[in-house]
Amino acid sequence: MKKTIKLMAGVGAISVMMASAAFADHTVKVGVIAPFSGPFAIWGKQFKEAVEVYVAQNGETAGGHTVEFIYKDSGGPNPSGTKSLAQELIIGEKVDYLGGLVFTPNALSVASLIDEAQIPTVIFNAATSSIVLQSEYFVRTSFSLWQVSVPMAEWAWEQGIKTVVISVTDYGPGNDAQVAFTTAFEALGGEVLDAIGMPLSTTDFAPFMQRIKDQSPDAVFAFLPAGPPTFAFVKSYNENGMKDAGITFLGTGETDETTLEALGDAAIGLTTAYHYSAAHVSDLNQAFTSKLDEMFPGSVANLASVGAYDGAHILYQMIAAVGSDRTKAVDVVRGYEWESPRGPVSLDPDTRHITQNVYIRRVAKDENGNLINEEFQTIEAVPDLGLL
């Protein structure tokens, strides 16, 4: 009896080994590191849904290789945790590619690792310009604050806006947005009256509104992280009668699709410059958003979704071309051009950052009465201006 069990166990073990050996030829693993728990869990959710939509539309294979996505939860900004997750994915799970990465410190923490292990890594979000310079294995499909803030400054100047007060959250991306906007706006001849750094955790913006109002600028340029701060800022902008005081709202991602409905009708008319709107008019975007809605009812596409969707596309391109022979994978996609749900895009051959259209949008109501970011002007093929 004992012998039989042993024999069976042995046969079982061998067949499992054979199966995994047979698999090794065809399966390419991709590790996706993102927040799936805690206050930032929405990012992981958006990433995963978008990747699954891409897989549903394009099949589970790329160039004969089955692609397997493995998700790991990084929580919030947590570089040491992210690095050890990446280590486990590379050494333990034997992944050939990495993806995801929402926060700048998390992305930076894997730079030396992916260099050493030669793992092409597609950043779905982390937007600080300098990240891609830290490793030749980084490819980024999101955006950078420079990329969207400079077009905003230029558009504002064209509208006859001469004076601006900048009001940003006092952290990395906020600082990036402020420097980018100031540089572009002053180069054109505009005047930045004041730059206010607001604390990351505050949701009471009335004092800032008063300070802005006292200087009576033509416009206020704001950058805040998506979520409660944005919501409270826009609400405060409306309640303090800024619009009536003739102060135009200029922003970037403040009217994110996932929080737009919560802003309500007060948001109508807000102008922002950004790389993606869920209401972008194209067949591909239509296919993407309707498939997303079909697979995950109630989900809306936003910047995280499109970053992950295009990230999956880039991963598929690399895998189709080289499979798990990943050392040459990044070279395959340098300068690669494709059609994304956000419009025509390409990867810069040097910086490996996405070059894309930036759209000037205003919040409006669609035919169903839902709030959308309506694109009305396009600045074509903007590279990451922070890296020039």
Add this chain to the structure above:
Amino acid sequence: MQETQIKPAENLAQTAAPARSRKFLIKLLIDLALIGVGIAAYFIFPDNLGFITRILIMIILVLSLDLVLGYAGVATLGHAALFGAGAYGAGLFAVYFSADPLLGLLVGAIVGAIIAFISGLFLMRAHGLTLLMLTIAVAQILQEIINKERAITGGSDGLLGIDMDPIFGIYAFDFFGKTGYLYALTVLVIVFFALKILVASPFGAMAKGIHESAPRMRAIGTPVYWRLVGIYTISGFIAGIAGAVSAQVTELVSLEAFGFALSAEAMVMLILGGLGRLYGAIIGTVIFMVVHHTAASIDPFNWLFVIGTMVLIVVYFVPEGFMGLPVKLRRWLRWQK
């Protein structure tokens, strides 16, 4: 309390010395076994060295918290201030001065101790809720200073450019995390034995005395305030070591090193394991982090439930933490009879 009950009276006079030496031997064996577990983990989990290294670092931090909270009874929710000080101390030292790991470790420890001493000067005058709030405030002030000095510290992007030299010029930090693991393990073993000696010394007894009754200690002539500042400074030294190792192994430090979440998690781990016991700090940290890690890799979306439930059960049924479990079980078995 229990020990005096169990020990028969006739044992005390004649056999006290051999009994004590036997006890010492058993304890030594337990410690050696623990080190053995640490070394065995290196061979058993070659894929997870990065994660286990984080456990080791966390144990060092929780040990330093145990000294303050468990032994001296000073409630603090800002221990990350000292961890972060060590991490940024070692990180900035590596970026701007020297990438030698051991020198950096010393710098991190000293920075942790200095911050602990300065903040301790006013923290140790406060008690209760005031003290809790002040400890949180210290961590937040430090975090904001680092955030504002973006040009030097990288602000919220994190401190970039830490590239450690090999240890002793021989053992380079590799991407498998082997060197990092053995380095952290060695540091932990040294810290653990140093703390063992410390808590068994008259100084340690004094700390426990302050915990039990500060007025009595004052009455027998202990300068309670200065002793507490001293304990807090030593704790800062050790928390600084934890921060420094973390900075060196991760090669990046971010503002989260000062985060409230870190302080709170360290406290939960300590309470899980058992306050006022060095082994409690080890067991609590290992169990918390392993459960966290396993639950998060099985279900990266809903694992928080598992952690929450575990903490709830332990705090409710075994308030002394896992270290109190044997006594609880014994009592329960006796009750069953």
